[in-house]
Amino acid sequence: MATQTSxxxxxxxxxxxxxxxxDHLKKSRSFYGRAWASFRRDKVAMVALAISVLLILFxxxxxxxxxxxxxxxxxxxxxxxxxxxxxxxxxxxxxDANGRDILTRLAYGGRVSMMVAFLSxxxxxxxxxxxxxxxGFFGGVxxxxxxxxxxxxxxxxxxxxxxxxxxxxxxxxxGLAVVIASISWTGVSRLIRGEVLALRHREFVEAARLVxxxxxxxxxxxxxPNVLSxxxxxxxxxxxxxxxxxxxxxxxxxxxxxxxxxxGNMLNEAYQFYTQSWTYAFLPGFFIFITxxxxxxxxxxxxxxxxxxxxx
Amino acid sequence: MTRYIIRRVLGMIPLLLGISFxxxxxxxxVPGSPTNQFEFNPSIKPEDIARIKSNLGLDxxxxxRYFIWxxxxxxxxxxxxxxxxxxxxxxxxxxxxxxxxxAITSLIISLIIAIPLGVYSAVKRxxxxxxxxxxxxxxxxxxxxxxxxLLMIILFAVKFQEWGLPSLPTSGVRNLREPDTxxxxxxxxxxxxxxxxxxxxxGWSRYxxxxxxxxxxxxxxxxxxxxxxxxxxxxxSHAFRxxxxxxxxxxxxxxxxxxxxxLITENVFAYPGIGQQIIKSLNSNDYSVAMACVxxxxxxxxxxxxxxxxxxxxxxxxxRYD
Numbered sequence: 001m002a003t004q005t006s007x008x009x010x011x012x013x014x015x016x017x018x019x020x021x022x023d024h025l026k027k028s029r030s031f032y033g034r035a036w037a038s039f040r041r042d043k044v045a046m047v048a049l050a051i052s053v054l055l056i057l058f059x060x061x062x063x064x065x066x067x068x069x070x071x072x073x074x075x076x077x078x079x080x081x082x083x084x085x086x087x088x089x090x091x092x093x094x095x096d097a098n099g100r101d102i103l104t105r106l107a108y109g110g111r112v113s114m115m116v117a118f119l120s121x122x123x124x125x126x127x128x129x130x131x132x133x134x135x136g137f138f139g140g141v142x143x144x145x146x147x148x149x150x151x152x153x154x155x156x157x158x159x160x161x162x163x164x165x166x167x168x169x170x171x172x173x174x175g176l177a178v179v180i181a182s183i184s185w186t187g188v189s190r191l192i193r194g195e196v197l198a199l200r201h202r203e204f205v206e207a208a209r210l211v212x213x214x215x216x217x218x219x220x221x222x223x224x225p226n227v228l229s230x231x232x233x234x235x236x237x238x239x240x241x242x243x244x245x246x247x248x249x250x251x252x253x254x255x256x257x258x259x260x261x262x263x264g265n266m267l268n269e270a271y272q273f274y275t276q277s278w279t280y281a282f283l284p285g286f287f288i289f290i291t292x293x294x295x296x297x298x299x300x301x302x303x304x305x306x307x308x309x310x311x312x
Numbered sequence: 313m314t315r316y317i318i319r320r321v322l323g324m325i326p327l328l329l330g331i332s333f334x335x336x337x338x339x340x341x342v343p344g345s346p347t348n349q350f351e352f353n354p355s356i357k358p359e360d361i362a363r364i365k366s367n368l369g370l371d372x373x374x375x376x377r378y379f380i381w382x383x384x385x386x387x388x389x390x391x392x393x394x395x396x397x398x399x400x401x402x403x404x405x406x407x408x409x410x411x412x413x414x415a416i417t418s419l420i421i422s423l424i425i426a427i428p429l430g431v432y433s434a435v436k437r438x439x440x441x442x443x444x445x446x447x448x449x450x451x452x453x454x455x456x457x458x459x460x461x462l463l464m465i466i467l468f469a470v471k472f473q474e475w476g477l478p479s480l481p482t483s484g485v486r487n488l489r490e491p492d493t494x495x496x497x498x499x500x501x502x503x504x505x506x507x508x509x510x511x512x513x514x515g516w517s518r519y520x521x522x523x524x525x526x527x528x529x530x531x532x533x534x535x536x537x538x539x540x541x542x543x544x545x546x547x548x549s550h551a552f553r554x555x556x557x558x559x560x561x562x563x564x565x566x567x568x569x570x571x572x573x574x575l576i577t578e579n580v581f582a583y584p585g586i587g588q589q590i591i592k593s594l595n596s597n598d599y600s601v602a603m604a605c606v607x608x609x610x611x612x613x614x615x616x617x618x619x620x621x622x623x624x625x626x627x628x629x630x631x632r633y634d
Contacts, residue, residue: 292454
């Protein structure tokens with residue numbers, strides 16, 4: 001891909017992205033190699049990535065956290081209810097209304113919340129990607145029917161639809177991910193449809209068709225790789241929204257149900273005690289916020305690195 | 313133009329029919345039933361439950377009931393609540409104004425703050441102000457509504473009271489012990505409306521900033537500046553007017569999010585609107601109320617989108633409808 005010179009006449013788009021003459025002498029790198037190099041220069045995104053990795057390790061390493069704190073997430077000590085943080089050396093972040101260690105519960109809750117978010121991202125992509133690529137690739141009547149259906153789903157306020165489906169299902173964590181995906185796929189399906197529609201008549205697709213490639217082969221090995229970078233950006237920007245969706249649903253009592261802890265239902269439990277211990281109410285939400293913020297910042301960095309229109 | 317409006321209004325009909333069918337199917341395929349509340353009551357016999365079901369019209373298959381519901385709904389009759397047997401229209405008439413007041417107030421607050429914020433950041437691009445705004449908006453994008461509401465309560469109600477400062481009420485639309493005055497209601501509106509507004513400000517100010525940056529670099533803005541017009545006039549009457557135009561559409565398109573946000577804030581602040589009614593009715597299998605509430609929000613969403621599209625054409629003479 002030739003580096004375009006026309007955009008450099010304008011003021012540089014972002015700091016630290018100005019191209020020097022020596023860059024041309026470097027060994028040419030793949031598209032993703034260049035993207036990673038530009039991502040690495042983005043300090044905010046790198047810090048956010050580091051914190052995201054720490055949060056993921058903290059959550060998925062919940063049993064290790066439990067061993068380190070010496071508490072499990074289920075058994076509480078009724079003599080030490082609603083302790084504030086940093087007062088008792090055994091309970092670093094304090095205890096909840098049942099005298100359970102908040103730090104341990106945050107780790108276990110995070111594991112569930114993150115699992116729901118990641119799973120729903122995958123499910124959303126599978127549904128939206130399939131619908132979008134079918135609509136975009138075949139066009140005509142199929143496209144029309146699928147996109148009208150998308151219109152209908154989009155016209156129902158998303159959260160109410162989520163509530164309806166989750167009442168119907170009463171799901172566990174995996175089921176909840178399916179429920180969230182069954183509502184959220186519309187956006188990505190439109191995105192992919194548009195992209196596929198634009199790619200469908202490009203020369204390389206016509207060429208593949210000319211040598212007798214099947215529809216499936218054209219979609220999977222010719223169109224998909226070209227949509228990939230857009231999908232990566234979409235995924236990284238959709239993930240924080242999914243973390244918040246899980247939390248909101250669980251908070252309202254339609255998501256992950258107790259006794260399985262999640263950040264959302266911890267927030268719900270804590271809500272009743274905000275007058276007695278504000279830190280207990282503050283912490284689960286704070287973890288949701290930091291996770292969503294870091295995922296968002298990583299997503300912004302990825303978008304800057306991968307979007308061909310912003311290519312330096 | 314007239315033809316376009318007529319076509320769009322006619323297009324709403326299949327859309328609303330589709331929505332009502334999906335929502336009705338979802339609600340009625342739920343395993344629970346409005347008569348669940350009697351199931352474990354030893355003094356109510358199974359025959360009685362069957363009789364209650366047939367009285368409520370619940371013994372027909374759901375697809376038959378859909379058409380009955382549709383016929384009645386078209387005549388403005390949404391049935392009665394399955395839990396307290398009040399007419400659904402009364403329940404909605406009590407809750408809808410509260411939700412609308414909440415949504416509109418927060419919309420106004422967020423526009424009043426977001427527009428100057430976005431315009432000023434665009435004009436002073438890369439200044440300290442712009443960077444701080446960008447950081448704040450990115451931050452607010454990631455804040456869960458529930459948590460923000462809770463923080464508002466903790467700070468402005470609990471902590472302010474502890475510190476002896478004037479604190480705000482955290483629930484309801486008005487204090488029932490005091491006369492029903494405007495101030496009484498306003499006090500109860502401040503926290504939920506601000507919570508809801510704060511979240512929209514982030515998205516909108518960022519959007520306005522992008523739009524403004526785009527228009528500032530347009531040729532006609534340069535021409536206006538080259539004519540020697542004052543910067544303020546160029547910005548306000550040349551750039552700004554064109555920059556905010558797409559906002560009209562955006563407001564229309566974000567109505568579902570606004571109601572979604574209202575649903576959450578209503579729950580955090582125990583504010584008796586449609587959102588709270590939806591949660592309450594879903595928890596008690598009160599389908600007739602849930603159905604009407606969801607349809608109400610969906611219809612408002614569809615109408616909002618329609619008005620946004622039409623207004624866009626009215627405001628932007630370049631848009632042609634054929």
